Amino acid sequence: MSKPLQKRTLATRAKLIASAEKIISAKGYAAMRVEDVVAQAGVAKGTFFAHFPDKDALMDLIVGAEMDKQLDQVAAKAPPQTVDELIEHIMPFLNFVSHDRYTFDLIIRHSGAGAKEEFGPIALTFERQIKILTTWLATGPFRKDVDPQVLAEGIQAFYVQCMAMHFCSINKEPPMQIRLTTYLKAWLLA
Amino acid sequence: MSKPLQKRTLATRAKLIASAEKIISAKGYAAMRVEDVVAQAGVAKGTFFAHFPDKDALMDLIVGAEMDKQLDQVAAKAPPQTVDELIEHIMPFLNFVSHDRYTFDLIIRHSGAGAKEEFGPIALTFERQIKILTTWLATGPFRKDVDPQVLAEGIQAFYVQCMAMHFCSINKEPPMQIRLTTYLKAWLLA
Amino acid sequence: MSKPLQKRTLATRAKLIASAEKIISAKGYAAMRVEDVVAQAGVAKGTFFAHFPDKDALMDLIVGAEMDKQLDQVAAKAPPQTVDELIEHIMPFLNFVSHDRYTFDLIIRHSGAGAKEEFGPIALTFERQIKILTTWLATGPFRKDVDPQVLAEGIQAFYVQCMAMHFCSINKEPPMQIRLTTYLKAWLLA
Amino acid sequence: MSKPLQKRTLATRAKLIASAEKIISAKGYAAMRVEDVVAQAGVAKGTFFAHFPDKDALMDLIVGAEMDKQLDQVAAKAPPQTVDELIEHIMPFLNFVSHDRYTFDLIIRHSGAGAKEEFGPIALTFERQIKILTTWLATGPFRKDVDPQVLAEGIQAFYVQCMAMHFCSINKEPPMQIRLTTYLKAWLLA
DNA sequence: TATGAATGAGCGTTCATTCAT
DNA sequence: TATGAATGAACGCTCATTCAT
Numbered sequence: 001m002s003k004p005l006q007k008r009t010l011a012t013r014a015k016l017i018a019s020a021e022k023i024i025s026a027k028g029y030a031a032m033r034v035e036d037v038v039a040q041a042g043v044a045k046g047t048f049f050a051h052f053p054d055k056d057a058l059m060d061l062i063v064g065a066e067m068d069k070q071l072d073q074v075a076a077k078a079p080p081q082t083v084d085e086l087i088e089h090i091m092p093f094l095n096f097v098s099h100d101r102y103t104f105d106l107i108i109r110h111s112g113a114g115a116k117e118e119f120g121p122i123a124l125t126f127e128r129q130i131k132i133l134t135t136w137l138a139t140g141p142f143r144k145d146v147d148p149q150v151l152a153e154g155i156q157a158f159y160v161q162c163m164a165m166h167f168c169s170i171n172k173e174p175p176m177q178i179r180l181t182t183y184l185k186a187w188l189l190a
Numbered sequence: 191m192s193k194p195l196q197k198r199t200l201a202t203r204a205k206l207i208a209s210a211e212k213i214i215s216a217k218g219y220a221a222m223r224v225e226d227v228v229a230q231a232g233v234a235k236g237t238f239f240a241h242f243p244d245k246d247a248l249m250d251l252i253v254g255a256e257m258d259k260q261l262d263q264v265a266a267k268a269p270p271q272t273v274d275e276l277i278e279h280i281m282p283f284l285n286f287v288s289h290d291r292y293t294f295d296l297i298i299r300h301s302g303a304g305a306k307e308e309f310g311p312i313a314l315t316f317e318r319q320i321k322i323l324t325t326w327l328a329t330g331p332f333r334k335d336v337d338p339q340v341l342a343e344g345i346q347a348f349y350v351q352c353m354a355m356h357f358c359s360i361n362k363e364p365p366m367q368i369r370l371t372t373y374l375k376a377w378l379l380a
Numbered sequence: 381m382s383k384p385l386q387k388r389t390l391a392t393r394a395k396l397i398a399s400a401e402k403i404i405s406a407k408g409y410a411a412m413r414v415e416d417v418v419a420q421a422g423v424a425k426g427t428f429f430a431h432f433p434d435k436d437a438l439m440d441l442i443v444g445a446e447m448d449k450q451l452d453q454v455a456a457k458a459p460p461q462t463v464d465e466l467i468e469h470i471m472p473f474l475n476f477v478s479h480d481r482y483t484f485d486l487i488i489r490h491s492g493a494g495a496k497e498e499f500g501p502i503a504l505t506f507e508r509q510i511k512i513l514t515t516w517l518a519t520g521p522f523r524k525d526v527d528p529q530v531l532a533e534g535i536q537a538f539y540v541q542c543m544a545m546h547f548c549s550i551n552k553e554p555p556m557q558i559r560l561t562t563y564l565k566a567w568l569l570a
Numbered sequence: 571m572s573k574p575l576q577k578r579t580l581a582t583r584a585k586l587i588a589s590a591e592k593i594i595s596a597k598g599y600a601a602m603r604v605e606d607v608v609a610q611a612g613v614a615k616g617t618f619f620a621h622f623p624d625k626d627a628l629m630d631l632i633v634g635a636e637m638d639k640q641l642d643q644v645a646a647k648a649p650p651q652t653v654d655e656l657i658e659h660i661m662p663f664l665n666f667v668s669h670d671r672y673t674f675d676l677i678i679r680h681s682g683a684g685a686k687e688e689f690g691p692i693a694l695t696f697e698r699q700i701k702i703l704t705t706w707l708a709t710g711p712f713r714k715d716v717d718p719q720v721l722a723e724g725i726q727a728f729y730v731q732c733m734a735m736h737f738c739s740i741n742k743e744p745p746m747q748i749r750l751t752t753y754l755k756a757w758l759l760a
Numbered sequence: 761t762a763t764g765a766a767t768g769a770g771c772g773t774t775c776a777t778t779c780a781t
Numbered sequence: 782t783a784t785g786a787a788t789g790a791a792c793g794c795t796c797a798t799t800c801a802t
Binding site (some may be wrong): 765770780 | 793
């Protein structure tokens with residue numbers, strides 16, 4: 001099938017990812033530069049691009065993995081029976097997504113709104129979000145006059161909006177969770 | 191106030207804006223370069239940066255003005271009596287906002303979610319959008335169980351989401367208008 | 381003859397000088413910018429250039445005044461009877477001249493090596509240095525086979541050299557005073 | 571050591587230097603602009619700064635090389651037997667150093683009095699000057715009561731002083747060579 | 761696969777000085 | 782005298798990406 005990946009290849013790739021993660025945890029996502037990653041990994045710049053089509057692909061990978069970890073927590077919870085509970089369930093995930101302006105922008109760009117042909121790791125988590133939410137909405141005490149998937153997509157639209165406002169110095173109030181509660185009660189309980 | 195702006199200052203500023211607009215209408219937003227603007231305006235580069243903190247500030251101004259012009263059209267329409275009519279009313283505005291990836295990104299960045307302390311012209315149009323929609327929603331045959339401003343903000347969340355998906359090569363279908371209709375019927379008629 | 385200077389003129393000039401000195405004592409010579417000086421003085425930029433042909437002229441004035449103050453101390457001392465004593469006498473002056481790379485460069489540029497037609501305050505202190513040294517050399521126990529003025533000019537050449545090396549990270553050793561002693565003993569006692 | 575420089579690197583570097591030299595010989599040192607150098611060399615601007623930390627570093631290199639060429643001529647001469655002969659020997663070198671205000675300033679700045687940590691090419695020629703002069707002074711009929719290296723450093727101090735005065739509109743007389751003769755006779759024959 | 765020099769194209773900066781009012 | 786907007790002319794930088802070896 002795809003490729004019989006060799007040991008050295010995988011090792012280099014792993015080294016690059018590990019180096020990037022090390023730099024990110026030290027200096028934050030926005031400060032990750034290819035230059036530093038390859039220096040840390042002890043390989044040449046060109047090697048980076050032999051493993052990843054571009055820098056974004058690596059960021060997509062790393063951030064997507066982290067988002068997936070967060071979604072594992074979300075998926076493990078019992079289906080919520082109220083809007084408040086629903087929000088409670090997803091807040092840790094939302095907090096990760098919005099913990100940092102750079103990450104937020106990156107995630108939005110890869111959320112399905114990307115120019116890319118392929119669905120990357122982040123885009124896949126957005127599908128996964130929809131799936132999880134759809135299941136919850138289909139089985140829980142929420143409005144039934146609308147396709148649960150549409151409802152789920154709406155939740156996404158609302159929390160993206162809330163996160164965007166969260167980054168606006170003038171719109172910090174009310175806090176994200178309160179604002180989201182207002183929206184989702186109107187959206188899910190109509 | 192800040193400064194009693196003098197005639198020459200205003201003239202130079204106007205020349206810069208006019209030059210930028212001329213270049214934009216000839217080559218598009220993304221192709222506007224500071225170098226060309228000052229050449230066209232016949233002023234020194236230093237003058238540009240005496241008037242605008244950076245290139246983005248001028249883009250904000252010009253795009254914001256254009257959005258305002260579009261909103262003038264929107265505001266002039268009679269309050270819509272159906273969701274379809276509402277969407278019909280705002281489509282020209284949405285089409286401008288999403289006519290171009292560069293512009294869309296710019297607008298999102300300045301929509302209030304910017305890192306800037308000050309509300310710029312684009313951010314102001316986002317407030318104006320809410321005001322117009324709020325009026326419509328308050329007077330039209332839409333759900334009354336929710337604060338009209340919250341409804342208006344929800345519309346914004348939905349159309350931003352739709353526009354973002356519009357730029358995604360994989361999510362081009364269904365077209366923006368259809369998708370938006372689905373969302374807004376569920377949101378406004380509940 | 382020159383000009384019947386008016387009160388306001390003098391006041392503005394004094395304000396500018398005082399502002400510059402304030403800024404210099406707060407941030408150092410190198411950090412003095414015309415912009416800040418006029419802001420501090422509460423006048424417009426153009427006013428500065430109505431009082432001083434250029435920024436350098438003000439620096440020349442201020443630094444020259446300080447050098448003159450130092451030379452007053454030097455001139456007050458009894459004529460030295462040894463090279464060591466001579467150096468001892470002039471060290472405070474040399475320390476001022478070399479306390480700062482910017483000042484040193486400025487002084488060298490105005491020391492008579494300037495492109496200017498007029499002798500400014502700094503250049504005048506160089507003449508004064510020569511005069512003081514010449515008197516000392518003519519009356520003290522120093523070589524008599526060479527015109528005392530030439531000896532004095534030589535001293536200047538040597539201490540400029542010593543100061544220059546003082547600013548060189550690699551030539552910091554031996555310290556200025558020791559190096560100068562070596563030179564001057566060879567120069568003055570031959 | 572630092573890097574095993576590759577052929578292409580060296581070729582590009584050589585191209586940049588050659589281009590700069592071409593421009594300098596056509597328009598003079600002061601007229602050398604980075605923009606023109608890279609255009610002439612057919613490389614990108616970024617490449618320039620990958621090879622030289624700044625424009626000054628390239629000037630240092632080129633001027634230093636020229637000074638070295640001049641010193642080759644000086645070193646090739648037979649040790650002088652008189653002060654006049656000594657001055658005769660070094661005049662071509664001094665003429666190069668002082669042929670141009672821009673170059674003179676540059677050389678002084680790099681003569682070892684620079685803020686830089688590293689000795690650049692120009693600073694190295696200053697060391698070489700001392701070596702050549704020291705040899706001459708040790709073997710020729712010059713005063714023996716002073717370390718020849720100290721004598722050599724003194725010569726440097728004197729000719730720098732003479733060159734500086736040469737650039738002073740008021741101190742053009744007597745000409746550099748005469749003035750230097752006065753100093754050096756007193757310095758070397760005591 | 762790996763290398764790393766080269767690319768690119770424009771941005772923002774600098775700030776003493778000028779000049780029309 | 783005073784004003785302050787405008788000037789100028791190049792510098793240094795950015796840094797993900799490409800490509801010949």
